[in-house]
Amino acid sequence: MKAAVYYGARDVRVEEAQAPDGPQGPHDVLLETKWCGICGTDLHEYAAGPIVIPAESHPLTGARLPQILGHEFSADVLAIGPQVTNVRVGDRVSVMPLLYCGECYYCRRGQNHLCTRMACVGLSWAWGGLGRLAVVRDYNVAPLPDELSYEQGALVEPAAVAAWGVERGGVRPGHVVLVAGGGPIGCLAVLAAFSAGAARVFVSEPNPRRRTLCGALGASEVFDPTSADLASEIQERTEGLGADVCLECAGNQGALNACLEACRPQGTVVQTGLHVRPAEIDPFILARKEVALVGTWCYPVQGWPRLFSQVASGRFPIEKVVTCKIPLNEIVPQGFQALLDPAGADIKVLVNTEC
16 A cells, blocks of 8 residues: 655655555454644654654554654544444544553543553554554544544544643633644644634734734734734733733744743643753743643543534634645655745645545
8 A cells, every 4th residue: 555654854755555454453443544634743753753753662552663654634444343333334534543551540540641651643553644544443533423524534633732732721711812833733723712712812923824824714913923022912912911821832942931921920821832852931930920831742532522513513613724735645745845844835734645
């Protein structure tokens, strides 16, 4: 089968890969993939990896380089193991890609996304959504409602990241929210904040094309952090208070510190962007304003049905963040390279694995 296979930094090859024979275990599900998104994690791996993709055997799954990529995807169910009860052959599904042991302290308490041996389809598993076929566990798949398209199904995973950041921040009706970073997660965070009832959502983003899209998504105002004093701009629009919740979705030190400065006293800053190097902050800001700084790691694994309902209702229009759809053969030039261009126009790229 054709697949996008990761070998190392700047080395992703679209090539023939060994196809799975079918479900091997009683809880396995064989999928035919449809659409798959390119995630910021994939970009980090392409640019500077391997980071989370294991060079040696993963302790839970045994996976190691080379790795079929893709963890944001939708699919059809082709076959199921004898003990699978949540899906049937022919079902359309969205994939929740986290794999967990079920035995550690966190798994026993239902916090499976914090599993001490956690793995992920498309990053530390034999298969990924950027191959034509994939085998996953039954708990990795959720039947897509008729109202949702395959494309929307592929966007539920990144939407879950954004929605978890909004939930961790405690966004409530009437809140003022700042989103730092107008990439895929930042754009989805804008939509998720409004879905949670935010009255105004401001965005900070240096790329002018991304600023335009954030405005089209309904952002109250979009600032260029290279020319604006973000904290002053937010305070001016909030009677000197600042934002109730700041969502850092850029994954860099400047954005994190801007969020701390722009947050109101006793507000919350949520670290959602993936930092690949240490960042310095001024702890005195936390003390002086009693700001809560919280982290996020993926999302609760049980959240897909709720997200389906939000998307189907129209209150969380995740499809609006898609800027490009490409065939698998073009994933490097039109996917990875285009998304890593700091002046590029693309934000969310979906890959058609049937092409």
